[in-house]
Amino acid sequence: KAGVTQTPRYLIKTRGQQVTLSCSPISGHRSVSWYQQTPGQGLQFLFEYFSETQRNKGNFPGRFSGRQFSNSRSEMNVSTLELGDSALYLCASSLGDLTGELFFGEGSRLTVL
């Protein structure tokens, strides 16, 4: 079974630009979560989508948004990029039950200059 695929793996943007990251979950998984990982803050939860609906949301500004398609693939978008948005963005998929076991992709490393 193929794992979670994130694209692109690396990208460089400048302040003020916007970026879209993509995540393809494991086949059959309906829940997709996004996390931001930085050295100072650790892993912080952005949002979770289940069956195309945002089910949970973290404490991030409205510049961070996401969506999920009918095939469970998900995208997240960050508009008006700031230097502090430089991070590893991790996507995780799960069946979506209370067990909560997550299967992570390799991440998208965003650098904002």
Place this chain on the structure above:
Amino acid sequence: SQQGEEDPQALSIQEGENATMNCSYKTSINNLQWYRQNSGRGLVHLILIRSNEREKHSGRLRVTLDTSKKSSSLLITASRAADTASYFCARGLSGGSYIPTFGRGTSLIVHP
């Protein structure tokens, strides 16, 4: 806000030694999970322990959970250089939350 932290932040040991990492949390949980992350990569699930369990084993891993102290520990026995990674605990909160909440992790270095 963070739902607890791993301790220590960093741990450096020799191959063959045991490594113990601790995780504390603040609110009630229905389970606690441990994950491993190799440098700059995604996280890999190691083990899940439910709130009604006290100890769980998986290979060289042993996890304990003390709900009265709101803490868990991960023991890696007979460490290998390949165990070098960051280890995170994630709390599955009770009350219907489906999202494990992570701490900042313990960075483990195992010297050959």
